[in-house]
Amino acid sequence: MSGLELIDVSKSYGATRVLDGVSLAIGAGEFVAFLGPSGSGKSTLLRIIAGLESLDAGEVWLGGERIDGLAPGARGIAMVFQHYALYPHMTVRENMAFGLVNAGVPKDEIARRIAQAAETLEIATQLDKKPGQMSGGQRQRVAIGRAIVKKPKLFLLDEPLSNLDAALRGRTRVELAQLRTRVDAALVMVTHDQSEAMTLADRIVVMNDRRIQQVGTPAEVYARPANAFVAGFVGSPAMAMLPARVAGHDGARVRIGLPCGADLPTAIPAAAGLEEGAPVTLGLRAEHVTLAPPATPGLPARIDLVERLGDRTYLYARLSDGSEIIAHAPGFSAVRPGEAVTLAVDAAAAHVFTADGTAHHPGPRA
Amino acid sequence: MKRDRLSPLVTVLLLIGAAIMLAPMLWTLLLSFKSNAALMADSGSAFAPPWTLENYAAILKGSLTTRWLLNSLIVASGATIGVLVLSSLAGYGFARLEFPFRRTLFVIVLLGLAVPEQAVILPRHQLFAWAGLHNTYPGLILPSLTGSFGVFFMTQYFRAIPKELDEAALLDGASRFTLFRKVLLPLTIPAQATLGVFTFLAAWNDYWWPLISATTSDYFTLTVGLASAQMNYAQTSGLGFLMAQAVFASIPILVVYIAFQKQIVRAMAGTAVR
Ligand SMILES: Nc1ncnc2c1ncn2[C@@H]1O[C@H](COP(=O)(O)OP(=O)(O)OP(=O)(O)O)[C@@H](O)[C@H]1O
Ligand SMILES: [Mg+2]
Numbered sequence: 001m002s003g004l005e006l007i008d009v010s011k012s013y014g015a016t017r018v019l020d021g022v023s024l025a026i027g028a029g030e031f032v033a034f035l036g037p038s039g040s041g042k043s044t045l046l047r048i049i050a051g052l053e054s055l056d057a058g059e060v061w062l063g064g065e066r067i068d069g070l071a072p073g074a075r076g077i078a079m080v081f082q083h084y085a086l087y088p089h090m091t092v093r094e095n096m097a098f099g100l101v102n103a104g105v106p107k108d109e110i111a112r113r114i115a116q117a118a119e120t121l122e123i124a125t126q127l128d129k130k131p132g133q134m135s136g137g138q139r140q141r142v143a144i145g146r147a148i149v150k151k152p153k154l155f156l157l158d159e160p161l162s163n164l165d166a167a168l169r170g171r172t173r174v175e176l177a178q179l180r181t182r183v184d185a186a187l188v189m190v191t192h193d194q195s196e197a198m199t200l201a202d203r204i205v206v207m208n209d210r211r212i213q214q215v216g217t218p219a220e221v222y223a224r225p226a227n228a229f230v231a232g233f234v235g236s237p238a239m240a241m242l243p244a245r246v247a248g249h250d251g252a253r254v255r256i257g258l259p260c261g262a263d264l265p266t267a268i269p270a271a272a273g274l275e276e277g278a279p280v281t282l283g284l285r286a287e288h289v290t291l292a293p294p295a296t297p298g299l300p301a302r303i304d305l306v307e308r309l310g311d312r313t314y315l316y317a318r319l320s321d322g323s324e325i326i327a328h329a330p331g332f333s334a335v336r337p338g339e340a341v342t343l344a345v346d347a348a349a350a351h352v353f354t355a356d357g358t359a360h361h362p363g364p365r366a
Numbered sequence: 367m368k369r370d371r372l373s374p375l376v377t378v379l380l381l382i383g384a385a386i387m388l389a390p391m392l393w394t395l396l397l398s399f400k401s402n403a404a405l406m407a408d409s410g411s412a413f414a415p416p417w418t419l420e421n422y423a424a425i426l427k428g429s430l431t432t433r434w435l436l437n438s439l440i441v442a443s444g445a446t447i448g449v450l451v452l453s454s455l456a457g458y459g460f461a462r463l464e465f466p467f468r469r470t471l472f473v474i475v476l477l478g479l480a481v482p483e484q485a486v487i488l489p490r491h492q493l494f495a496w497a498g499l500h501n502t503y504p505g506l507i508l509p510s511l512t513g514s515f516g517v518f519f520m521t522q523y524f525r526a527i528p529k530e531l532d533e534a535a536l537l538d539g540a541s542r543f544t545l546f547r548k549v550l551l552p553l554t555i556p557a558q559a560t561l562g563v564f565t566f567l568a569a570w571n572d573y574w575w576p577l578i579s580a581t582t583s584d585y586f587t588l589t590v591g592l593a594s595a596q597m598n599y600a601q602t603s604g605l606g607f608l609m610a611q612a613v614f615a616s617i618p619i620l621v622v623y624i625a626f627q628k629q630i631v632r633a634m635a636g637t638a639v640r
Contacts, residue, residue: 052533073539085530089552098548099538150538 002063003028003186004049004154009058011044018044020210022058026203028153031180031187033197036207037233042190045207046156049188050079063153073102078147079156082163084139086131086146092118093127096146103150113149120182121145121175137168141175148183155179157189161196176200194234198222206230224361228353231283237307237314239351240289240325244282246274254360256282256352259321262299264347267362273354283351286314289327291335292344299343301325308332317343398422398609405605421610430583431614434591437580438570439618440503441587445510445569446562452511453561454554457520458546462532472521478514483574491578501585506576510569516561523557524550559629566622588615 004026011019018041026032034042047053049060051072060068067075078099086095093114100110118124121141131139140160147155160176161169177200180187191197197204198218206213206221206229214226225231231239247257254268264282274280292298301317304324313333317325327343335341352360372380397405399417425431459465460472490509499505527550535545576587586594592611623630 050533050537052536071539072533072536077537079534079537081530081534083528083530085528085534087531087534087549098535098540102539102541102544146538 003030004188005059005061006045006049007059007061009045009048009060010056011041011048011053012056017210019048019055022212024205024212024215026186026188028063028186029180029184031189031200031202032205033201033203034188034190034205034207035194035197035234036192036213038192040207041210042192042207043158046079046158046188046190049154050077050156051075073099076153077156078150078152078154079158080140080143080147080160082159084131084143084163086139086142088131091128091130092123092134092142092145095131095142096149099146099150110149113151114145117145117148121148136164137172140164140172144175144179148179151183151185153185155183155185155187157187159190159192161191161193173200194236204234206233208233225283225351225359227357227359228281228283229357231351231353231359235285237286237316237326239283239285241353242282242284242319242323242325244280244352246276246278246280248276253363254352256280256347256350258282258299258319259323260299260319262319262345264345264350266350266352267348268350268352268360269363271360273356273358274352274360279355281353283353284325284345285349286326286328288346288349289325290344290346291315291327291329291333292342296342296344299325299345301327301341301343303335303337303339303341306333306335306337315341317341394609394612397606398613400606402604402606409605421606422614424607425610425614428595430586430591431588431595433584434586434588435614435618437503437506437585437591438588441506441576442566442569442618444503444507446566448507448511449513449516449565450558450562453516453520454551454558456517457522457524457554458550460517460521461524461527462550475514475517475521478512479518487575487578494579500579501582503585505579506585506587507569509575510565510572516565519561520554520557523554527553556629556632559626560632563622563626563629567619570619570622 004024006022006024009019009022010017022041022045034045036042044053048055048068051067051070055068058068059066062076067077087098090098096114096117097110100113105113114127115124118127121144123138123141123145126134126138126142131142134142140163144160157176161172164172173196176189189197189200201218203215203217204221205215206226208229214221214230216224216226221230221234225234225239228241232241242258244256244258247255247263249255249270250265252270254266254270254274256264256266258264268274299319301319303315303317305316307314307316310332312331313329313335315327315329315333315335317327319325325343329335348362350362354360393412396412397409398421399419400412401418401420404411404416456475460468460475494500494505494508499508531549531553532545535549540548570587571589572587573589573593576585576590577593580586580590583591583594592615595611
């Protein structure tokens, strides 16, 4: 494995455990996003990889070399900081050259690399400016440029887009996507914006509660979340989680009963923990819940909140027993809060989580 | 920089204030160009010619005056350089490095701010006498280096610099010293200028310690030397000469003030950090 490998990494601040036995392998050219709620240890893990934070236990390997004992500058890693961390008293050129000078790269080579990076990042005309004279987006590019010229084995980006306004964020996101095609290195990006993670990353590492909850492609993480946390965290709006009970089995498939009386035949294969009567949580994404056409059977519900996005509308509703569910309707729906509706559920797409958090997903369609 | 326009009333008040402040200085300047004899007859004669440079000539002729000027320059520069170097290193250490008893030491530094010179001047005198430091340049310079203010000031300044910069530099392969020298120190230049100006002025104007420590006229600083040359306590006969001395002693300070106007104003306004 020539990429990045973390083996059983743990870290505490005083008595507070922040990372607990984190293991992860990332391919040499892979783009990976760390996704998780605030305080889940994403930055800490990134900083441990960079060498800015010590680890209590575990190993970090990069390119076949164990690096957790090395100084940050000796690891072959470049980092783009959330607030850019450009040296304010140096020009853009000097900012980009600083690491190379420290590494003893020859002058003409430095000039060549800077010229090339400046060209691709379209900051060639800005090289003699100081960071203070530049816009946020330009500074961001300088920060990326400073990382590129070092030709690192691994790029680390800590919330690289969070300081930019929406329009700029979109553009920079495209640039990050291009960045990976231009560099021959692995990229690890921390974000708590899941759409960023979904669009950019080859794989997503979902973190919560000191641990990695799931590692997978965006599609896997979305469609087959490893547990209730991932299911609730990934996807917008969040997956609705309804308290339920295993009502029985239709052949090899599980039937789920809701407190409101509904009985849903799912596509979930029978498994240990899904015995009849077992308390479970039913996970339903909004895209699998719709308004039932008039005079068809469904779940009676009352609308709490209507979120109209233009191309579709999300309906936040409550079933008769009070459990919350989210449905979608195409275009601009005329439904109003307080209205009583009937919801049609595509139970074949439902997920089930047992009390210990284990996920059960629909099997291949019969 | 955009400035607010002052109302006419405020302008007039400020002008009056400035005039009150300036009047004694101008009066001093004027008197310094009159002969002692003319002033003895009538100090009002200062407003009318003849004016003369004889007082200044007398100062420069006084064989020791230039030596005292040099002493003051050496002492004030030495104190300034010493304070800047020590305060920067100590400030960086307190702000950025982990070492045992860091907090305790910093508290001691803070306590140092509360100790007035009066409390230590006798023991210091004895210590320096014992070490043979009286009537030497180190003897005049060293006490300035014991002040805590510079350390406190630079520590605060280093603390205000985002740690991300250190981290970026470390990832850029900088050693601790390169980080200090190439990244952090250049960012403290405004603070260095402010601290430097104040240290220089304080050392230049200091009278008490050089008066105690320097007992041979070769090691007098300008303040002590000029005072020692002023034997006429009633100050009726040597008025022009006295005033010329005062002007002469202020010239270097004036130069420093003009050169570092921006830093001084900024420091006074209390916005030393950017
Ligand atoms: N220097 C520190 N000292 C003590 N606790 C810390 C320190 N740095 C981080 N922590 C704690 O470690 C936990 C993880 O922090 P971390 O910054 O890695 O989270 P994060 O996932 O990056 O969050 P965010 O999305 O808000 O950036 C938090 O509970 C935080 O309070
Ligand atoms: Mg973070």
